Amino acid sequence: MVTLDEIADLGLLQKPSGNEPSPLERSESNYKPLDSFALPKDRQYQQQFADIYFLRLAKIKPAVEAVANAAWEDTFLGGETAQQMERVLDVRQGQLCWVIGTVYMDMPLKPSVLEDVSKDRWISAPITTDHYYTEDGGESMMLEDDSGRIRLVGSILKDYFVVTGCIIAVMGTENVNGEFEVIDLKFADLPPQPARWSLSTPSSSSTAKKNTRKIKNEDVEMSDLAQASKKIAIVSGLEFSGTDTSYTMELNLLLEFLLGDALHTPVQTELSQISRLIIAGNSITKTDDATTTTTTTTTPGPPKKPHTKKYGYDSSSYNPLPSQLLDTFLAELLPTMPITLLPGVLDPATASYPQQPIHSAMFPKARQYGPPPAAAGGADEPPGWLDAATNPWEGEIEGWRVLGTGGQNLDDICKYVDSEDRLGMMEAMCRWRCSAPTAPDTLWCYPFQDDEPFVMKECPHLYFVGCQPEFGTKIIEGPQGQMVRLILVPSFAATREIVLIDTETLDVSRVKISA
Amino acid sequence: MDDYNKLLAENVLTEDKVVTYRLLSRTLQVHANTAKQMLYEFHRTQNARRPGAVHATYLVYGTKNAAGGLSAGQNGPDGDIDMTSSAPEVESLADTVPILTLSLVPEERLNESLAEYDEVSSIHVYSIGPHPTKDFALLADAANEVLGLGAGNDGNSIATITNPWVRRRERQGAGPKTAAASAVKPRAKPIVSKVAQALAPAKVKEEAKPPQPAQNTADKTTSSAPTKKPAPTLKRGAGSGGIMQAFSKAAAKPKKAQPAPTPPSGGDDSTMQAMSDDGEDDAEMPQPKARRTSGSKSRKEREEALKRMMEEDDDEEEEPSEKEESPVEEPMEEEPPVPELAKEEETEIGTTSTNGRRRGRRKVMRKKQITDTEGYLVTIQEPGWESFSEDEPPPRTKPKTISSTLPVQAASKKGGQKTGQGSIMSFFSKK
Known part of the structure; x- marks a missing residue:
């Protein structure tokens, strides 16, 4: 309960005093992006997708093996000792054993390319169904490796989130039907976590602009962490729209909040500690065109063709306003704050995972803060002030390893599992050591040949997923003391919320903007 | 307060x-x-x-x-x-x-x-x-x-919160505003005008210089203006400025106001030459016409542009003419009866209508006879480009070119003069 009288002395409800407040200075952002998910410029799409599964299994299997060995070694059950089988095909009926492989979920509603081909359906947009499972069951789970595949049964499977593409170890026996009765199953669990500041250095000694004020700030950080630690702001789903203006005011307030124009000096000082903004996908709303194509999935057919063929820019089919609004937003904010921009499912970037950065041509005004054009490949070049990044994106911010996505990976997993526990699924992804297990099965993906970047080689300290229906956060811990802060970043268009993360404690707070 | x-x-x-x-x-x-x-x-x-x-x-x-x-x-x-x-x-x-x-x-x-x-x-x-x-x-x-x-x-x-670490791109890409050639001009001009002044007297002695707008404006659209003798290939590439050419040319000409016909492809050499032909034509018209886009430019700027234009085309003309003298000359001397035999079939392409005058280029088929290596007389047909404007009699009875590539030089040979420019002058004066 607050009344106006109590807060009247907060400073701004009075006459102009005549003395101008001194300008505040924003904290430096210590930032080192990793290009783990950058694709080569000359991409080939001729290859098969099987290599991804092969590479993933090869990369994660040792870790799963270690976990399974530790757990099941000398397991004595029903007069039998469990033995490891190298390959799925080696499993013999009635023999207690454990085996490692890739899960494949066969689900009734899952899109199937074979079905598309046989029904002569050629569509260019990904099919979007709400979920792949059905209420009455009908799905089956298989375990496969390069030798073969075996059906998994058992009630324990219901206790875990399991989706296509994750690598698990299962212990049990093959029954008379040729199915594998699972008694227990194990994941790789969290990968090793790098120490803080493993890639970057904490002090800003490299920057010549370091001044006394900065030193003072750092001293404060050493002594009193809670007071002056920096913050990162994460927002997703800004969804600048050419038609829907219902939350324009909120976007304005968000801009003023981040700029530090709003509010009064003590709060502005706090806001000046926000050293970086991460936009986690869906900066531009889908056009009406896109909605029609996604909703017509039940009656697939060629999209309505325009009457006349027109090459180049067609103002009747393209509304430039959303990208202009985004550009203005970025250009306003960039002078005071560096921005990392991840593409999302609605953004004008590649459709398949990993999404490549939004091209700077989309930001005629903001791109002057982008990386220099020749910087491609230059290792010692500092990243762009506006860093158009990949999705997923990995990097180090203030020494913390950060992994973030625009949300497609989690959304796709949610279609497999009849649950709303998105945080649990995020946790499961970390424990599977795979940030996009359902690629390439149901999540469109580049056909990798030599590397499987979705395997988490190193455990992030902070893992955020953008464009989610609501906020959520928790900390999970690993067997070797790893700590991961998981954050579901809500879509701003739906919730009007942004997330602030303290870069010393990784504590999270939310800011809700209501106009 | x-x-x-x-x-x-x-x-x-x-x-x-x-x-x-x-x-x-x-x-x-x-x-x-x-x-x-x-x-x-x-x-x-x-x-x-x-x-x-x-x-x-x-x-x-x-x-x-x-x-x-x-x-x-x-x-x-x-x-x-x-x-x-x-x-x-x-x-x-x-x-x-x-x-x-x-x-x-x-x-x-x-x-x-x-x-x-x-x-x-x-x-x-x-x-x-x-x-x-x-x-x-x-x-x-x-x-x-x-x-x-x-x-x-x-x-x-x-700004309430400033950021001392902000970095901008060193070399900014051409922004939306600098897309127009205007931003390039101030840089290019001083050098060019100096050169033009230095070279102008010598040229004036030789003969009146017809401006060669296509090449000049092409140069303007790229920012390579300071180079005095750009390679022809560079020009050709830059020639695709299309509409820009038309505008910048109109702006650049103080005395004459015929915008260049926009070439459909802006491509080959013959296009360039054809347009230089036009430029010549314009040069002979005494009275100034209404300008379209010259409003924003000062007179001095225009004069400089003109000088540059003249200087450019001069260099331009001399170089290729020397190179291609022999190939052009040869057929001419060998086949004197060509003019009589030549017959033209015309197709019009790229007609533009500016200032009430129709101008453009048309494709003509010319017949010519050559004596082949075995001494036989062979008649061949070959396409050539010819530019025209309305005030000229549309079907030119006089064949302008023999080779499709260099009408100007070909004409110059007939005129019996040394340089390309002179020949054009004489070509028109004969008419």
Whole structure:
């Protein structure tokens, strides 16, 4: 309960005093992006997708093996000792054993390319169904490796989130039907976590602009962490729209909040500690065109063709306003704050995972803060002030390893599992050591040949997923003391919320903007 | 200090506008916090004089209490409802974290909104307007006005939070505004004009120089103007400036105002030569015509451009003519009867109509006879480009070219003069 009288002395409800407040200075952002998910410029799409599964299994299997060995070694059950089988095909009926492989979920509603081909359906947009499972069951789970595949049964499977593409170890026996009765199953669990500041250095000694004020700030950080630690702001789903203006005011307030124009000096000082903004996908709303194509999935057919063929820019089919609004937003904010921009499912970037950065041509005004054009490949070049990044994106911010996505990976997993526990699924992804297990099965993906970047080689300290229906956060811990802060970043268009993360404690707070 | 009172009275009371603190801050170039106080003071004094004269909206920032959140969900805007309904679920799944709420509150609802807060860490006047704020969309328009202003000026002088580490791109790509050739011109001109002045006298002695607009303007569109003798290939590539050529040419010509015919492809050498032909034509017309795009350019600039143009084409002409003298010459001398035999079939392409005159190029098929290596007389047909304008008799009985590539040089040989330019002159004067 607050009344106006109590807060009247907060400073701004009075006459102009005549003395101008001194300008505040924003904290430096210590930032080192990793290009783990950058694709080569000359991409080939001729290859098969099987290599991804092969590479993933090869990369994660040792870790799963270690976990399974530790757990099941000398397991004595029903007069039998469990033995490891190298390959799925080696499993013999009635023999207690454990085996490692890739899960494949066969689900009734899952899109199937074979079905598309046989029904002569050629569509260019990904099919979007709400979920792949059905209420009455009908799905089956298989375990496969390069030798073969075996059906998994058992009630324990219901206790875990399991989706296509994750690598698990299962212990049990093959029954008379040729199915594998699972008694227990194990994941790789969290990968090793790098120490803080493993890639970057904490002090800003490299920057010549370091001044006394900065030193003072750092001293404060050493002594009193809670007071002056920096913050990162994460927002997703800004969804600048050419038609829907219902939350324009909120976007304005968000801009003023981040700029530090709003509010009064003590709060502005706090806001000046926000050293970086991460936009986690869906900066531009889908056009009406896109909605029609996604909703017509039940009656697939060629999209309505325009009457006349027109090459180049067609103002009747393209509304430039959303990208202009985004550009203005970025250009306003960039002078005071560096921005990392991840593409999302609605953004004008590649459709398949990993999404490549939004091209700077989309930001005629903001791109002057982008990386220099020749910087491609230059290792010692500092990243762009506006860093158009990949999705997923990995990097180090203030020494913390950060992994973030625009949300497609989690959304796709949610279609497999009849649950709303998105945080649990995020946790499961970390424990599977795979940030996009359902690629390439149901999540469109580049056909990798030599590397499987979705395997988490190193455990992030902070893992955020953008464009989610609501906020959520928790900390999970690993067997070797790893700590991961998981954050579901809500879509701003739906919730009007942004997330602030303290870069010393990784504590999270939310800011809700209501106009 | 009274500036703001006057300004606000004008905008709010007279012009019925909504003024936000940011707009005021940008307009008066004062700190945002000062602008907020100005709004408050104006609101206070006006309402003291006449209650209800101006209406304010407040921006409140702080922590809401749980009950307050609920009541906001009931009577607040739709955005709140999702949050309150989802809040219990989130709590069960995840850590609870502090939620700070930034809300925009009309004056009339300020007290009840404040009641929803546990703690308010900041409050200030966001905007004042002549009417109670009902629809925040109107406020958004007012707030958006600032975006235009902010982009225009430097912004740093009044930014609340500055960032000393900000980095911009060293070499900015051609922005939307610099796409036009105008940005390039100032840089290119001094060098060129100097060169042009140095070279002009010598040329004048030789003969009158017909401008060669196509090449010149092509040069202008690329920024390679300083190079005196650019490779022909470079020009060709740059020749695709299409419409730009037409405009810049018109702007660059002080005496004559025939914009160049825009070449359909801007491609090959013959195009260039054909247009130089046109340029010559223009040079002979004494009276100036109306210019289209020259309004923005000063006379001096135009003169410089002309000089440059002349200088350019001179270099241009000499080089290829020397190179290609022999191939052109050969057929000419070998086949004297060609002119008589030649017959033209015409197709018009790329006609443009400027200043009431029709000009363009047409494709003509020419027959010519050559003696082949075995001594036989062979008649071949070959396509050639020919440019025309309306005031010329459309079917030219006199064949201009033999080789399709270099009409100018071919003509020059017939005229019996040394250089390409001279030949063109004589060609036209014969007519």
